[in-house]
Amino acid sequence: MAASVSSVVVLDRGNNTTCTINLHGATIVSWRVNNQEQLFVSKLAVFDGQKSIRGGIPIVFPHFGQWAYGPQHGFARTSRWSVEKQPEPLDNGDIEALFSLVDNPITKQMWNYSFKLVLRVILREKELQVSFNLYNTSVEPFQFNMLFHTYLKVPDVRKCNISGLQGCMYVDKTKENGIYQEPREMVTVNHWTDRIYQNTQQEHVISNVVSGRKMKMIKYNMPDTVIWNPWDVTSNTMSDFGEDEYPNMICVEAGIVITPITLNPNNTYEGTIVLQVM
Numbered sequence: 001m002a003a004s005v006s007s008v009v010v011l012d013r014g015n016n017t018t019c020t021i022n023l024h025g026a027t028i029v030s031w032r033v034n035n036q037e038q039l040f041v042s043k044l045a046v047f048d049g050q051k052s053i054r055g056g057i058p059i060v061f062p063h064f065g066q067w068a069y070g071p072q073h074g075f076a077r078t079s080r081w082s083v084e085k086q087p088e089p090l091d092n093g094d095i096e097a098l099f100s101l102v103d104n105p106i107t108k109q110m111w112n113y114s115f116k117l118v119l120r121v122i123l124r125e126k127e128l129q130v131s132f133n134l135y136n137t138s139v140e141p142f143q144f145n146m147l148f149h150t151y152l153k154v155p156d157v158r159k160c161n162i163s164g165l166q167g168c169m170y171v172d173k174t175k176e177n178g179i180y181q182e183p184r185e186m187v188t189v190n191h192w193t194d195r196i197y198q199n200t201q202q203e204h205v206i207s208n209v210v211s212g213r214k215m216k217m218i219k220y221n222m223p224d225t226v227i228w229n230p231w232d233v234t235s236n237t238m239s240d241f242g243e244d245e246y247p248n249m250i251c252v253e254a255g256i257v258i259t260p261i262t263l264n265p266n267n268t269y270e271g272t273i274v275l276q277v278m
């Protein structure tokens with residue numbers, strides 16, 4: 001089904017401000033503000049409708065990390081999503097689109113629950129809002145992780161500072177999952193970094209993203225933040241990531257990671273990130 005592999009939906013706000021969503025994973029694969037791309041997608045990313053897309057904003061659900069019952073980071077990023085609502089302008093000119101993923105025989109093999117997951121994307125002049133609504137349509141409670149695996153495009157990761165992490169405890173996946181506390185007001189990334197920061201501040205500002213600007217990430221109901229850069233140390237373990245690409249990306253990933261949420265039947269959970277070009 002070649003047509004389904006390449007299906008994308010484009011939100012267009014005018015002034016060369018667009019957002020492109022690939023229905024494979026409902027992965028946001030491009031966000032351009034006045035023609036300036038804000039998200040990193042690897043030149044080796046695979047768009048075969050099978051593998052998760054290396055870059056943009058893949059959705060991690062219902063599990064973060066290695067998973068005994070299915071692929072790493074769950075099935076949302078490798079599932080085919082539906083368009084719930086085609087892009088439409090709101091009264092103020094912003095563009096909104098909705099996407100959905102519902103349980104099916106494949107998801108049930110890995111995770112035997114009924115659910116509906118809706119992704120709402122709103123494109124503003126200099127902002128991108130991405131929200132999820134998860135409905136438990138099962139007859140029993142379930143637990144889930146959820147994360148927006150945001151790859152920001154940067155000219156040189158060594159020059160980025162990230163705020164909003166000071167004092168937070170973090171799991172360092174590069175140090176056998178040791179637990180540490182972050183002393184720095186501004187976190188810099190100068191080596192292989194893979195950390196799950198717990199209960200971070202509601203806002204992160206990342207400096208020196210494209211054009212030397214700052215990017216603000218505001219998060220709601222998503223308590224944790226993963227900071228990841230594979231560096232040259234682990235770049236070569238990924239077939240879909242160029243060995244020379246690590247300086248040009250930083251993952252700042254808002255999510256529910258350390259403590260999964262328990263959602264009762266007929267209940268819903270909503271979480272949001274807003275990315276703002278400053």
Ligand SMILES: O=P(O)(O)OC[C@H]1O[C@H](O)[C@H](O)[C@@H](O)[C@@H]1O
Nearest residue numbers: 072073173194195226227228251
């Ligand atoms: O290669 P992927 O499955 O897309 O995972 C990419 C990365 O995702 C997160 O940031 C994890 O903390 C990392 O440990 C992982 O390497």
